[in-house]
Amino acid sequence: MVVTGAIIHGDKNRFLDFNDEEHPIALQLGGSNPAELAECSKIAERWGYDEVNLNCGCPSDRVQNNMIGAVLMKHTQTVADCLKAMQDATGIAVTIKHRIGVDDQDGFNSLVDFVGTLAETGTKTFIVHARKAWLQGLSPKENREIPPLDYDAVYRLKALYPHLEIILNGGLTTTAQCSDVIKAGADGVMVGREAYSNPYVLVDVDNTFYPSSQYPSNQNQSNQSLPSRKEIFEQYVSYCEHQLTKGVKLHHLSKHVLGLFSGQPGGRLFRRYMSENVHKPNASIDTLWQAYECVENSNRAATG
Template identity: 60%
Template sequence: MLDQTHSPTSPRAFTVAPMMEWSDRHCRYFWRLMSKRAFLYTEMVTCGALIHGDRERFLNYNSEEHPLALQVGGSNPQELAACAKMAESWGYDEINLNCGCPSDRVQNGMIGACLMGHPQLVADCIKAMQDATSIPVTVKHRIGIDDMDDYQGLTDFVEPIAATGCLTFIVHARKAWLKGLSPKENREVPPLNYERVHLLKREHPQLEIILNGGLSTIDECIEQLAYVDGVMVGREAYHNPWLLTDVDSAIYGEAPQTQDRLMIMANMLQYIEKQLSEGMRLHHITRHLLGLFYGQPGGKQFRRVISEGAHKANAGVELVDLALDQIRSRM
């Protein structure tokens, strides 16, 4: 770890990315046990799901999760304004518009990265959301799409949105190919271009620029904070959540939340018991815990016990305790 700590001015100096089917409320509760300062984002929820679907299912969260942003997907200004009102009424700290997801499924609904080709529409959406709420409205996007792959294309997207008064742009430092690459390939194949994001910040110092893409260590995050206002970490935080225990001290200069994996699990056992009593299935929670003991003695055995048993109908907190015995016996 680098010796210096960073003294951030933004609450978004370290953020954890919205990740479909991963960053649900159980996962976010788990992450919060390791960092009180990391800014968390929900999975993307479409406007249609919020307006016509099970609103409580999509919007419920644990009070411990703050600071917390709701990420939405859509392209209709009136619908997005309605979602922004919901976000504020439910107590979210921010609402974020997804302009970065490249999947065919969301493109067909005019959602995600395809919106980078329609900057004025995005600006109209952001303005409608701003008019509907007092919480911050932010945007997450790529550095480009398809053949729109130069700095001018990036600024042509950002500047009309910034003209609405939107200040925060979370920039995944890869372009997206809307055809020919899967969402997974779009996270790995297009090369990272951090310099383009750095240039965006240098030329637009009034904007808050958060860099996303390829970051896997706290040291790498600290290095990027010399050029941008914040960083966003995604899959590394999911697969190796222990890195979050360094966020409060290394990024924010505060006391760490905890440095004991078993203490984290003791808290999670209480959480699991409560959730099971309310009808939740065990595997919906424990699937997020598998990386906690990554690289630790007994870690493989811990993951095996949970993976083999948590999906069973009668699985309870005793299974998690049995999995933890694989760790305790090697201490």
């Protein structure tokens, strides 16, 4: 999520640049001012984004105080005004991500009213984190784990609004679980924390869900030819080399692959080496390869 003020007044290149390989790509915005959200939506379209998404799910105190995130579920008309302004400003898709409720809202009925009102703006895609958000008493981390998941609420929502695209988020850790959720009635899934902490979980997503995709990475690929963790790491090192020439800091790049070898021999040593060394003044591409040596050494020890 990027707040509107950062885009309007900040370094646009820093917040908005991406690589062509990332398409289709969405920009998630945080804000509650319709005019500012409209302006950022226009900027997103000019920058080449395929979608702009309004965040109504983040529970942190900082965003609450600025009327951003989950607190907006208590202000349905404000959200409707924001979505309408965003749609009027751009030709790309405008979507929303939200919770199934906030604090002591009266459960499913409030969710139905919220989605129904927003659908009247022309919004078609709703990404639903299947947990309530408790804005007082729970930290953002606890809000991702403690409120119980209620997938049934999402399935019921889809049944009531069959013409809308309802995407389920929350607690998904395997492609098998994702398949089950789609079979149960959701139009799609969003995987967040698991994809970040264990990115290799995504290795068979293309084969499972997009076998005939138009995207080049999915062509001529079978379950027998999935890339290994090492191959993915090598590709990411090449990406890092390019990004370093553009002035991107190594520690900003390396944190995205800390979990690539999760559950593998040397995975913890890899993560520790990266965490301890990429911030050093002399850190370079060699630092990444030195971290990978932790994996290689552990594999040799395990087999020899």
